[in-house]
Amino acid sequence: MSIEVTYCNQSDKKYLPVKKMIDSVRNIANQKLKNVGGSINLVVCDDTFIHALNKQYLAHDYPTDVITFVLDEKPLDAEIYISYETAAEQAKDYKVSLTQEMCRLAVHGALHIAGHDDDSDEKRQAMHKLENHYLNLAGFTNV
Template sequence: MTPGGGEGVEVHHAHPTRDVDEAAVRAVVRVVCEGEGVVAESVGIVLADHATVHDLNREWLGHDYETDVVSFVLDEEARARGALDGEVYVDLDTAAERAPEFGVTMAHEALRYVAHGVLHLAGHDDATDAQRDAMRALEDRALAAAGI
């Protein structure tokens, strides 16, 4: 497999009323992986709602508040072999609420969350202002490369 390969990407449409184009989701995952020099060995992207993402954030991360995206690395050793194995849960409700603030569509904002989540799987963090700025630049680059 070559970096960026999307063979192991599964997109799950779990929101009752909102959705994002699956080809666009896959394109964003592919370009993030290419940029990181990794393969999406087994990456699940779940397009969900407030309740789902909030519940996961509270249960698994100990944060009792809504958030735009949560990521879970399922196989830490995968990175050592240049692969990603994890899940990304995207809150489409938050994307719809925040999109007007940035002058973008709900889909564009949701795809930014996809990029952000996959960057977390690849090992990036956003705990500091500098890290957040670096991730934002990588998200911008991924969205542009994916034609978003």
């Protein structure tokens, strides 16, 4: 069984690292969700859009970088929303390329779909190591 990864651009940005993002998500899906089947929709949006999602579904009244929803588990139906604006700010703060930050957020979302959490310091550190592993596989060496 395989997982289809689709992409939707809800932002006004045209030149996004779509292939690298999809490949990064697909890599995690093929390794960690290979017996599930289904689809993951990767959505790039702006801060206004992700703020509305964050407020409506998570009761957080602010924009965020990435939100993941698992709508169904078998077959998998999941969505990863990434704010382009927040990713651009974080790329500057972390001194990495926008491509790397967008891929990191896609990987982060895919890891949540695969069952990883970051709700404690220990889990956050473990997830960060996994993010770095998958970013290295995607060709990023400065993680």
